[in-house]
Amino acid sequence: MQGNLSSFDWGRPEWRQITPLILLLVSSILLLSARLSRGRLHIPGYLRYLWAFLLVFAVADFVSFTPAVWLLAFISFRALREYFSLVDLRLEDRLGVMGAYVAIPFMIYLVQIDWYGFFIVSIPVYAFIVIPYLVTVFDEDGRGSLLSIGMIDFGLFFFVYCLGHLAYLAYYSTWLALLLLLSVTLCKLVSTCCTSRGRLVGFLLGLPAVVGLSLLLQPWTDVPLVPAVFVGVLIPVLVQMGERTITAIERDLGIDAGNLEPGRGRVLDALATYLFAAPIVFHYLRWIMKFGESVTGHGA
Amino acid sequence: MAPELHRLSRLIFHLLLLRPLLHLIFGLNVRGTENLPARGPFILAANHNSHLDILMLCSSLPLHMLGDVHIVAARDYFERHKKLFTFLDWLFRPVWVDRGAGGGDVLKRMVEIVDAGGILIVFPEGTRGEAGVMGRFHSGVGRLVGDRPLTPLLPAFILGSERALPREAALPLPVWQHVSIGPPQIVQGSGGDITRDLQQSVAALGRSETAKRQRRREERRQAFVVAVLGIDGSGKSTLARLLAEDYSVDQSTCLIGDELMLFADGAQRRAQPLLKEKLRRWLSAQAKDARSLAFYKIPKISELLLRDALLGEARRWYGPDLVFMDGSPLLNMTAWSTLYRNELMSPEFCARAIEILSGGGQPNDPLYREFPELKAIKRLGLARLHRPDAVIFLDVAPGVSMKRIFDRGEKLQVHENEEKLSRLREAYLLVVRALNENLNLPAFVLDGERDQLTIRDEARCLIDEIRTGIGEATS
Numbered sequence: 001m002q003g004n005l006s007s008f009d010w011g012r013p014e015w016r017q018i019t020p021l022i023l024l025l026v027s028s029i030l031l032l033s034a035r036l037s038r039g040r041l042h043i044p045g046y047l048r049y050l051w052a053f054l055l056v057f058a059v060a061d062f063v064s065f066t067p068a069v070w071l072l073a074f075i076s077f078r079a080l081r082e083y084f085s086l087v088d089l090r091l092e093d094r095l096g097v098m099g100a101y102v103a104i105p106f107m108i109y110l111v112q113i114d115w116y117g118f119f120i121v122s123i124p125v126y127a128f129i130v131i132p133y134l135v136t137v138f139d140e141d142g143r144g145s146l147l148s149i150g151m152i153d154f155g156l157f158f159f160v161y162c163l164g165h166l167a168y169l170a171y172y173s174t175w176l177a178l179l180l181l182l183s184v185t186l187c188k189l190v191s192t193c194c195t196s197r198g199r200l201v202g203f204l205l206g207l208p209a210v211v212g213l214s215l216l217l218q219p220w221t222d223v224p225l226v227p228a229v230f231v232g233v234l235i236p237v238l239v240q241m242g243e244r245t246i247t248a249i250e251r252d253l254g255i256d257a258g259n260l261e262p263g264r265g266r267v268l269d270a271l272a273t274y275l276f277a278a279p280i281v282f283h284y285l286r287w288i289m290k291f292g293e294s295v296t297g298h299g300a
Numbered sequence: 301m302a303p304e305l306h307r308l309s310r311l312i313f314h315l316l317l318l319r320p321l322l323h324l325i326f327g328l329n330v331r332g333t334e335n336l337p338a339r340g341p342f343i344l345a346a347n348h349n350s351h352l353d354i355l356m357l358c359s360s361l362p363l364h365m366l367g368d369v370h371i372v373a374a375r376d377y378f379e380r381h382k383k384l385f386t387f388l389d390w391l392f393r394p395v396w397v398d399r400g401a402g403g404g405d406v407l408k409r410m411v412e413i414v415d416a417g418g419i420l421i422v423f424p425e426g427t428r429g430e431a432g433v434m435g436r437f438h439s440g441v442g443r444l445v446g447d448r449p450l451t452p453l454l455p456a457f458i459l460g461s462e463r464a465l466p467r468e469a470a471l472p473l474p475v476w477q478h479v480s481i482g483p484p485q486i487v488q489g490s491g492g493d494i495t496r497d498l499q500q501s502v503a504a505l506g507r508s509e510t511a512k513r514q515r516r517r518e519e520r521r522q523a524f525v526v527a528v529l530g531i532d533g534s535g536k537s538t539l540a541r542l543l544a545e546d547y548s549v550d551q552s553t554c555l556i557g558d559e560l561m562l563f564a565d566g567a568q569r570r571a572q573p574l575l576k577e578k579l580r581r582w583l584s585a586q587a588k589d590a591r592s593l594a595f596y597k598i599p600k601i602s603e604l605l606l607r608d609a610l611l612g613e614a615r616r617w618y619g620p621d622l623v624f625m626d627g628s629p630l631l632n633m634t635a636w637s638t639l640y641r642n643e644l645m646s647p648e649f650c651a652r653a654i655e656i657l658s659g660g661g662q663p664n665d666p667l668y669r670e671f672p673e674l675k676a677i678k679r680l681g682l683a684r685l686h687r688p689d690a691v692i693f694l695d696v697a698p699g700v701s702m703k704r705i706f707d708r709g710e711k712l713q714v715h716e717n718e719e720k721l722s723r724l725r726e727a728y729l730l731v732v733r734a735l736n737e738n739l740n741l742p743a744f745v746l747d748g749e750r751d752q753l754t755i756r757d758e759a760r761c762l763i764d765e766i767r768t769g770i771g772e773a774t775s
């Protein structure tokens with residue numbers, strides 16, 4: 001028995017491919033039971049989005065990356081739509097908002113064709129120059145335009161650009177994206193369990209759990225040992241920062257986290273922590289794994 | 301085509317095209333479907349901001365009801381586009397209204413639909429109007445329900461369509477749509493009464509829906525400033541404090557008297573001290589100890605200027621709803637000037653002095669020659685004193701006020717004698733006249749020899765009246 005376990009090879013390509021499917025199956029059963037339980041079994045929103053991402057990655061691995069990345073574009077659209085429904089926009093901001101929506105297919109296409117150089121500047125340079133112009137072009141008065149630009153730019157950055165980073169990470173390797181998503185989910189689960197004991201306890205318990213997860217997934221993610229430990233430390237810190245930021249934003253937007261109605265914070269509440277952690281983890285892994293220097297992943 | 305086939309094709313169109321598209325592009329959240337009767341007849345009346353409204357309301361209804369739905373729409377608007385008109389005529393089977401023509405036929409047709417068990421969707425505003433602003437409801441729906449009082453009338457509010465596709469926009473913007481359906485109304489009275497009640501119900505639904513939306517920070521409201529004037533011993537400090545305490549039950553108030561106090565929730569609250577306040581109190585003590593009017597003047601003017609600056613500071617740092625001032629630097633200076641130059645007393649003179657001291661006035665006003673202090677204040681850039689929003693003058697006979705001052709047992713100030721107080725009282729009355737007649741600023745004279753609580757209640761009534769008037773004028 002012991003001999004069997006020690007000879008079990010986690011790094012085999014079959015396990016690497018089949019595990020996301022098993023995770024998808026488990027989460028599908030969990031969501032289905034929650035739906036059939038008529039409210040008795042409550043599933044947090046972020047688990048629903050973890051399921052959605054698992055589905056996207058399954059499509060990427062077993063069908064093609066192109067439909068998968070466009071499914072991510074749809075998730076980005078849903079999140080941005082909800083955000084724009086919540087913020088206090090003026091009539092004059094319509095063109096700027098439209099510009100933000102147009103940025104989604106534009107950016108996703110850049111991920112699809114693996115044009116990293118343009119992807120990384122598309123929103124912070126081009127969109128952030130064009131959208132203020134679009135906001136002010138029909139605005140005779142100008143009052144409130146700065147606030148509108150800030151609101152639109154933040155939505156674009158968070159729900160399009162950060163999600164773009166997740167898409168790009170998935171482009172390089174599904175398991176790297178899963179490392180991020182599973183770690184954030186684990187952090188959130190631990191912190192939900194430790195709500196009564198305070199944030200610090202949740203963080204201190206989440207930290208070794210995520211480091212352990214990162215090391216466990218090492219054969220599939222191919223991240224070297226030290227960076228794997230570092231990512232395991234980095235993600236709980238980012239989750240803590242993200243939760244703090246998102247709580248404040250939700251409060252400002254009037255989102256009632258205890259009673260999330262459709263169109264009133266459901267997507268934002270579920271997705272925000274994943275998106276908050278995505279860019280930094282992406283850039284660290286890209287640097288460590290030297291993705292810029294050789295063609296790997298779905299582009300290989 | 302047979303009517304059943306029409307009905308089926310409409311349902312398929314709704315089910316396979318319209319609803320999925322609306323959910324995909326906009327997202328639709330419906331609340332209050334439990335308020336819908338199981339079947340028609342009923343009338344659904346909603347606010348109207350966009351062409352999307354009708355699509356959203358139809359998509360909010362259970363599918364089996366769609367066969368009985370009729371809408372009320374403007375023929376003159378849609379008839380301009382022939383194909384669209386034919387399509388809408390097939391999809392919604394509207395009761396077409398010719399705006400500008402009489403509504404008798406329309407009402408008759410609506411009654412027929414209701415009698416046949418149909419579901420009528422109406423937009424009583426008649427037109428899409430300004431985005432996010434609910435217009436006045438037309439009385440047609442009231443008349444219809446007045447004719448058929450047993451037909452359930454359901455108010456509905458649509459939030460989001462005014463952003464997605466307002467009248468000014470050509471392209472729709474993907475944002476969530478929230479439809480809130482209220483419980484059936486119990487209607488009574490004339491058509492006008494029913495319409496008014498319906499508008500109130502829709503507005504109430506709208507308030508609860510829009511309350512969940514983020515609002516940009518409202519423009520900082522300026523505190524309403526009430527100055528309580530009176531000669532020494534008239535009880536103005538007591539009245540100002542009583543008013544500040546009384547209003548603080550539901551608002552935050554600030555009292556600027558011998559000391560600066562803040563009140564909230566019916567009690568005094570602590571606040572970060574201000575440096576100007578400490579300096580002012582020291583100057584006030586100096587003025588009270590002055591041996592003659594000449595020595596009184598400089599510290600008193602300085603104290604008044606600082607008191608005025610304090611009003612700005614209190615507004616900036618404490619943000620109260622109401623400020624009560626024991627005296628008003630602007631009006632006190634004006635009134636006091638007459639103590640020195642009695643012969644110049646007139647309402648016009650007072651009005652000109654107030655204009656100059658509050659930052660206006662003519663550059664070559666002869667008043668500057670009479671009062672070099674005024675010129676000095678202007679040159680130093682100090683003539684920007686605040687005008688209060690309302691003034692209350694407590695009128696007390698100088699004899700009575702002298703008795704009150706003696707009863708306090710404090711040291712008498714240099715001007716506290718019957719003759720000077722009598723002149724000061726006249727000067728204040730003149731200022732009140734100037735405010736009312738020349739400057740259009742509400743100023744009231746109250747008899748200060750009555751019970752303090754009676755005076756407070758009377759003052760409160762007057763202040764409330766002015767504030768309500770200002771609120772109505774602004775809205």
